[in-house]
Amino acid sequence: MPAESGPAKPAAARVVLVTGVSRFLGARVAHALQADPGIERVIGVDTVPPTMPLGRTEFVRVDIRTPGIAKIISSARVDTVVHLNLVTSASVPRAKVKELNVIGTMQLLGACQRSPDARKLVVRSSAAVYGSSPMDPAVFTERDEPVEAPTSGYAKDAVEVEGYVRGLTRRRSDLTVSVLRFANFVGPGVDSPLTRYLRMPVVPTVLGFDPRLQFVHEDDGVEVLRRMTVEDHPGCYNVAGDGVLLLSQALRRAGRPYVPVPAPSISLFGDMGRRFAGMSGFSPELLRWLTYGRVIDTSALEEELAWRPKYGSEAAFADFVAALGLGRHGPAARLASLLRG
Numbered sequence: 001m002p003a004e005s006g007p008a009k010p011a012a013a014r015v016v017l018v019t020g021v022s023r024f025l026g027a028r029v030a031h032a033l034q035a036d037p038g039i040e041r042v043i044g045v046d047t048v049p050p051t052m053p054l055g056r057t058e059f060v061r062v063d064i065r066t067p068g069i070a071k072i073i074s075s076a077r078v079d080t081v082v083h084l085n086l087v088t089s090a091s092v093p094r095a096k097v098k099e100l101n102v103i104g105t106m107q108l109l110g111a112c113q114r115s116p117d118a119r120k121l122v123v124r125s126s127a128a129v130y131g132s133s134p135m136d137p138a139v140f141t142e143r144d145e146p147v148e149a150p151t152s153g154y155a156k157d158a159v160e161v162e163g164y165v166r167g168l169t170r171r172r173s174d175l176t177v178s179v180l181r182f183a184n185f186v187g188p189g190v191d192s193p194l195t196r197y198l199r200m201p202v203v204p205t206v207l208g209f210d211p212r213l214q215f216v217h218e219d220d221g222v223e224v225l226r227r228m229t230v231e232d233h234p235g236c237y238n239v240a241g242d243g244v245l246l247l248s249q250a251l252r253r254a255g256r257p258y259v260p261v262p263a264p265s266i267s268l269f270g271d272m273g274r275r276f277a278g279m280s281g282f283s284p285e286l287l288r289w290l291t292y293g294r295v296i297d298t299s300a301l302e303e304e305l306a307w308r309p310k311y312g313s314e315a316a317f318a319d320f321v322a323a324l325g326l327g328r329h330g331p332a333a334r335l336a337s338l339l340r341g
Contacts, residue, residue: 013080013120013229015041017073019064019108020085021057022046024189025124025221029082030057032226039230043076045069046085064104070111073118080120081112082229086161088126088154088192101157102164109168112175120176122228123165127181127214127238127296128155132288141297142181142236155285162236178228183240183296186316187218188323193286195320203251203258204266210248211293214240217316220309224301233304238296242312247290250317254326263291 016033020026021044034042034056042057044050050059062068064085073081085104087097112118130136131146150156162179169177184194197203216239224239251258261268267282282290302308311319 012038014039015043015076015078015117016080016082016229017043017045017076017078018057018082018084019045019104020083021054021059022048022050023084024191024218025185025225026084027052027054028189028218028222029084029225029229030054032222033057033082033229036226036230041076043072043078045072064108065099066107069108070114073111073115077117078115079117080122080229081108081118082122082225083108084124084225086124086126086154086158094153097154098157101154102160105161106164109164113168113172118172118175120178120229120232121165121168122178122225123161123180124225125162125179125181125236126155126158127183127240127294128285128289129158129162129181130294130296131155132211132285132292132294134292136292136294139295139297140238142238142300150285153283153285176232176234178233179236180224180228181236181238181296182221183214183216183238183294183313185218185221186215186320188320190218190320193283197286197290198250198254198256198326199324201257203256205247205251205258205260206263206266206287206291207260209291210246211290212244212295213247213250213293213313214244214295215313215316215320216240216309217311217319220311220316223307223310224305227305227307231305235300235304237301237304238298239301239309240296240298240313241309241316242298243314244295245313245317247293253317254321256326263287 016039018026018030021030027050030042030044033039043060044054044057045060045062047063060072062072087100112121130140131148131150133148135147137144150159165179
């Protein structure tokens with residue numbers, strides 16, 4: 001029978017399970033947690049082996065869509081689950097992405113609900129749950145609902161995942177549950193639809209629009225997840241670096257040549273993205289974000305943690321640009337200069 005009650009205050013994390021450990025964020029979070037002397041075991045799970053050493057993190061190859069994840073949680077007496085296995089890549093077939101994100105999360109949450117040892121759940125979500133619309137508020141707080149709810153892709157998956165997490169908190173009121181709505185990650189180790197977009201030889205932008213963007217540096221993202229794991233901070237929190245960048249500013253600072261095109265024509269650049277940047281076209285949510293942007297308020301997180309990200313949005317983007325050898329003096333900037341004549 002599912003556990004329905006428990007101690008008023010969860011015990012400190014001692015056996016932690018990290019999903020998506022073979023991806024950049026999961027691997028880095030696992031390393032940060034295994035360095036904590038109060039954590040006895042860190043178990044990393046994924047469907048493929050990691051490409052980087054995990055130190056004392058124990059890797060288990062398992063698909064969280066299967067009952068195997070419940071067996072691991074039960075046999076290892078996992079008390080804390082850090083769920084980072086949300087897939088954003090547009091290069092994976094959409095049907096498989098939805099299964100991994102939604103069905104996988106359902107299986108994982110079911111395992112947490114049934115486990116008498118489970119005490120804490122930390123979930124990576126996304127600011128994409130707010131959508132992107134011309135009628136959006138200037139800044140989204142955690143209490144705001146999207147003006148136009150996401151209807152497709154990763155953003156819709158994130159909305160569904162959060163709904164299932166809320167259902168778990170009603171059934172297991174003893175769990176400490178933290179949901180983190182991250183802005184777009186940037187940093188030397190980040191590979192995402194956004195970073196691939198920025199690597200295109202000529203970057204298309206939506207004619208007539210210059211959206212406001214926010215970023216979170218991977219180092220700050222890891223630190224937030226570490227704190228949420230080793231401390232108790234229940235609730236839903238926006239996560240982003242201070243400040244905003246216009247898309248045009250970001251492209252100039254990255255030294256990227258860009259061309260404004262009408263929104264209906266931007267998909268024509270998909271072949272260029274596939275050939276040179278590993279993209280697989282422009283998803284509807286990426287296109288809307290590149291049109292209208294999105295800004296989130298992070299004061300609740302800063303107040304809860306008594307902490308601010310080391311990198312603001314501009315500094316996070318600058319570090320990403322420097323690590324990739326982009327910028328005003330990089331090869332792309334020289335190409336842009338030639339294109340301008």
